[in-house]
Amino acid sequence: MDRNEIEKRVRELNDLLNEYGHAYYVLDKPLVPDSVYDQHMQELLSLEKQYPDLIYPDSPTQRVGGEILSGFGKVVHEFPMLSLSNVFNEEDIRDFDRRVRAGVGGEVTYICELKIDGLAVSLKYENGLFVQGSTRGDGSVGEDITANLKTIHSIPLKLTEPVTIEARGEAYMPKKSFVKLNALRDENGEEPFANPRNAAAGSLRQLDPKIAASRNLSIFIYGIGGDGSAYGQDSHSDSLDYLHSLGFETNSNSKRCKTIEEVIEFVEAWQEKRQSLDYEIDGIVIKVDGYEDQEQLGFTAKSPKWATAYKFPAEEVQTKLIDIELSVGRTGVVTPTAILEPVRVAGTTVGRASLHNEDLIKEKDIRIGDTVIIRKAGDIIPEVVMPIVDLRTGDEQPFDMPDHCPVCDSELIRIEGEVALRCVNPQCPSQMKEALIHFVSRNAMNIEGIGERVIEQLYTSGLVHDVSDLYRLTKEDLLSLERMGEKSVTNLLSAIEQSKKNSLERLLFGLGIRHVGARAAMILSEEFGTMDAIAAADEERLTSIHEIGEKVADSIVTFFGNEDVSAVLKKLKDYGVNMDYKGRARSEVPSEGPFAGKTVVLTGKLSILTRNEAKEKIEALGGKVSGSVSKKTDLVIAGEEAGSKLSKAEELGITVWNETELVEALGEKE
Template structure:
């Protein structure tokens, strides 16, 4: 055991050092494969020896689901916002005000203003104990479970120091593009910018979802004045936090005068698009803490700091045409084809028009001169039409009544703005559907990208997902840029996908309203496709998380003869089509008071953690839900139970205290 403990400590240090080099120094010292090798070794050791798992282990980044929302946190010192500057004159006025208050000429620190979400990190004796949002500056939300999923944030500092680090959590540009691509596949509205995406990710109640968003962070200051660490300048604080393993931004500069500040601002106004993350300005701070204290605060912001905001970059160009694309769910999306224009560092030739209503609202016509910009500097969009430049040759655009790919009628579903092609045999939908089926969160068929699907479809090698399982190496090597090794790997990946659990197949089929979570719930409930296909709407809606829309969608989908034939072909191809996760044998739980019941936990439990209680109830056949409704059978109310207890009482639902729960768990 001593040797195991030593090896675990050794792995901790290796992984922390590798993470420090990667995220803080921006200078990786080992390949990703080496990091993964050591991480997997640690995971194995901890699985075999749970007593060796520490809260700050590199494996403990994704915790339990937050079941009742985020708790409020009061900041020890307020997280104030900064006043803004929009031009050189504003910055010179800022410098002039500083010079008028303090005796010595100030020195400044310039930092890139990251476009993300302000958060604070509290470390006690070197261990991360809390992550919180800025909120209103005085009160934020405890998002520790999600903060831990950000790999750039160390769970343990180099030294056992106590400090509060403040910074900006953000979504890198590649992660943002990937997220919107996934939302497009699901027919969901695109996120406007990485800032909103980061904020939304950190407020996910499921840490696994937050982890999948691949966020990062830069720290820009400490919550205190640095007295405990004997720090006298902001630049020293940044160096101290970096030495402790916290990620600081390398593009930071100490400036001896306002002229140097202006030069830095000019430099990064020109270079901002070269960065792999979004910035929306430059933050300028007086470097000396004593001078900061002398300058003090206004009611809303510190006098010693200011945020220079970049002007929004908008460009004028011409709409040459409107193109239509058909997504996996049949949504038809209009896209403006533009005269090429340079926007925010890249050439733009296409811009989303979102839907028919937006085209009408902005009166967008082919031939119009329009103002375009990149939403969040990434997604090109049409801001407005320059009506004064119309000459009468512009052509009003009308959305078609038929699908641009298969010519089927387009319909507008009630309460939706999108037009849809509802032909299940539409080639565009089939291709998008196959690509979705192969995606990572569905069947995870590595190597089956969008271009390969397009080639396979064009060569008439596939017409639906079942055809994937007929492909041979000989078929694939005939494709452009597909060698023997790639073909072999793809066939191997397709073959391996046959053993996937039922929920992956279900999600991969792309049934409307059925996402990953719903697919998992359905698989856990019905265990096999045959049972699910024969389920009635009443049986489906009896499941706590499945509503009328989901149930109607499932029943309608499985009623289609072509779908039934598809499932038969998948069976014949060798797919398991059954749930391979843990299944509770209800026949062994006839006497369990929790069997087949929906239970809600609320309030503070003293003898069990919430995850422990949930695990024990589910092991005895119960289903733990997050909210109280008419479908709830039982509520377990701990101390300080609030609105959920009130609702349970009003609905006449049985309520137990924690002791009664413990009594039944030990019966």
Template sequence: MTEQEAKKELESLREALNQYNYEYHVLDNPTVSDFEYDKKMQELKEIEESFPSLIMPDSPSQRVGGEPLDAFKKVNHRVPMLSLGNAFNEEDLKDFDRRVREGLDADHVTYVCELKIDGLAISLRYQDGLLVQGATRGDGTTGEDITSNLKTIRSIPLRIKDENPIEVRGEAFMPQSAFLSLNEAREANGEEPFANPRNAAAGSLRQLDPKIAAKRQLDIFIYAVGEWESGTLATHSERLQYLQELGFKTNPEWQKCDGIEEVIDYIDNWVDQRANISYDIDGIVIKVDNLEAQEQLGFTAKSPRWAIAYKFPAEEAVTTLTDIELSVGRTGVVTPTAILDPVKVAGTTVQRASLHNEDLIKEKDIRISDTVVIKKAGDIIPEVVRVVEDMRDKELEPFSMPNECPSCQSELVRLEEEVALRCINPNCPAQLKEGLIHFVSRLAMNIDGLGEKVIEQLFREGLIHTIADLYRLEREELLKLDRMGEKSVQNLLKAIEQSKQNSLEKLLFGLGIRYVGSKAARTLAAHFETMENLQKATLDDLVAIDEIGDKMADSIVRYFEDEEVEHLISELKKLGLNFTYDGPRAADVSEDSPFSGKTVVLTGKLAIFTRQEAKQRIEALGGKVTGSVSKKTDLLIAGEDAGSKLDKAKKLDVDVWDEVHLQEVLEGESE
């Protein structure tokens, strides 16, 4: 294929794939199968690999960006992204309508009502029809450039049908189905689940690695125009229609309302219907439709006078609290949970609600068999709001937390300055099970196939009791378990065996030593290098290390003094687990190394190395790679488009290398 033939073929493939993408993600009306789409995408990628100079910004292959960023650049919004004033009831809405009519000297006003999507406000800028920048709202005046992450949202067009400069605004969000799948995966990996879809969406779009954002299945609705010099439309409703014609995904539920009474009817309808849609909304946005009227009304310092947001009241429900269940976590903390008669709240059936701790139960005087009011905090997490005391049986006794652990019957204690009751028995079955779930999680030993449900099954069947038991599992006993076929068992045993080679910091974090997180585990492993050295460390040895405080040091010493811990460590060593830190060691690095003892910062786009590869090779030669330039920085490696970090490095007289020089030095060290 000649370059001219490739160019023509790529134009055809881009046009077809972008159209398929629009039909699937915007219109929700796919016209080709996934197989056909994937086939054309593969053809496009193969031609682009052969002719990289022909790759265009609007190519579907560019939806997942390249290397992770150091940080997001700041973006100044030419037209401020102001927040809206709030209305909470009908009276507030009528006051807003009165102010609008007085400001326009009009008896009647037409409004547009739109669903208020619970997500992250963003701005998209197009030049010559191409997406050139995407940014967060930030403080309304200054946001962050998240273009690479926004390109991963397939309902955002990379090219539109208007070549005039235009900036549009919208709300990026995570659909409920994607949110549930993400949290299931996070919990299976031992990670903290997101509290709600909004936090999940915001966290996804602020990932420095766009490949992570691409996996999060985000979506967007465009609802406004920011800067648009060539715009000639007269109403907001016409703009919404035009945005859809350009290829943007707009929310189909908007409605023109003839006066405030129709606005109130629209709101009343959505108060009842909000649970029936596949994404979260937290209110209704009301805007004056006529754009000249908007201009006439103007703005306050914080918000437009021509728009307001009606906020839904938190949905509450009344039910019976039938029991209080106690669970024991990995660290021994006993957490009470309300067991409820099933009741529907904010679209889902609720049967459990956290009561947090004994003090909260006493403060709200919650008793078993009480009639209680519940709501979902942030429309996600069920909580008991209050007791309906008028409906209480006078014979109900106040609830008291037990003195014994519900799992092992050991005495519960309340440690100094702690609210929670805690079981301190190291052999408590509940703690052992939770500890095993933590041990196999992603940030710890990262054993594929050992999710929470599998651990619970193994524990229930008596096949595992301690961490060491995981490494004694045998094929025959695993094959007897439900949903454990030959292939699953083979993969699981292989993953367990491979985990033995993990570097020491993974094992340290997996052991679940109190106060020792993944970062502290790496610091300890890098400093002491072997498990044996760490076991011998004194309190003074530990507190001498940066980032290791008195409380953590005391916890580490107490942990390794325990006879059962000593026995466990001995067992793990016999079973073949690696007790050595495999990361870069200061002792292995020559004092003559160009990076020995130096603090290095990487910035800009690297072409020769990936950022992670450069970091690992520098650290292997004794360097410390950090994310920001300061007086302590010795060296800056500057790739293409190096920005503020390069400027700051020059001001501080920091030595600056380009990537070619970095390559020469690294190759020289490896010869």
């Protein structure tokens, strides 16, 4: 393909993948199988790697999260992001209606929307392209979190029309993502998030966009900055339809209500069925629908007079704490769980609730036999709020954490600076089963067909003791398990065989090294290139790597210093599991030379080398080729007919070479 054909193909792939992504993430109607999407994505990544100047702002490859940010810039909102007044009962709602009707001198139509429990954000588009995203902040000034918001797949990078517009929305964390995230934090001895709102806000305020990308956030768009009248809309409901037509995900559970009775019915209905949603809501937003009526009603200093938010009451119930049960996770953390007399709370029957750790039990003075108040954290995870001390009879028993593991009887330890007690026996059955579950998970070795039920059977039957044993399973072994037929076994063995080809970072993450998540596993794989090199590294070498701190380094050295780990790694090698990074290891990149550590931009037409040849040679000498000129650019290579990139480089005082100078620096002969 010539240059024009390549550029055309890149645009086609961008449009196609964005269309597929919109159908999958917004409409929940996949247009193609995952394999087709992945095939197109790989083609686009390959083309963008060869032609970095063809990486467009709306490319779906830009969602994965870029470099770590140094901080968040400030964004002044053109239209203030005001808060809403609150109402808490039916009488409050009727009072709001009376004020509204008095203000407009007659009847009005309302629109009711679900109040998403998340983080309010502003999204700015210029000529249809997403250019900036920010938090609400104090309503007048927010923080620039564009890089993090780009990782949310339901935010379109390009609209269906080339309009310049500001959309307002609520970014949130789905319930499943919240449960998974808190389980991981518990395993790592970290404080769990109190609710999905805090989790979403915490994710979007990370300086590393890859963290936001890993947390599966989503968004609902609820309005236009200012209002939709500038775009020919007469009402809020019209604006929601218009936003949806532009490619935004709006919440379909809204309703236009002609009377306050209909509003109250809507509120009561959703108070009952909100548990059926896969995201968290904490109330209902009630707005006057027509823009003329909104304008007539106006604003107070803090909020619009034409809107209010009904807040659902927090549901807390009391029950009996019968016992406290202990479980041991993958990293050895011993977690106490309250066993309760079953009670219905927030739409479901609860018989177990999290107690998190020993310190929380002692701080709240929770005892076996207590009558306790429970609630669902974020209406999802049951937790014990407090004991009702006045109802104690004297038969209640204080709880003390044991000194030994409840599963393997090994001595428990508490690592300095952590609240969790840990079993450090690597042969603990509970840890080993959890380790196996982690190893086969999607973000690790991704062995489809092995779930918790299969792992339990494999471990209990003695077929699998550690992760290496998965690779010696036979068809006969698997057919002996419950509910495993010929086809399932064939598919599973194929998935196990396929996993041997995974790149090093997946295996490293799958091994479950404490404090080494997917991001750290990638950094280590890029840095060292092989498992042997990582295993041989000492703490000084590890901490010399950006993003690898002392705690992580100590954990890595301790892990690879264990004889049992060495034995497992040897078996994995013997079974043919790949131990090498499939990308280019940092250790292979020169640290000295004319391009080492420098960011280089290629612009204009090259006649001696192709652009791809120049890029490959620069990167082989330790340079990084970028598609745009910025203050971080060290060198610009200007070919014939160089345009705006050359002008910007000259403005910024960046060194500029011609192609002859590039060839000389590369040691090439013309």
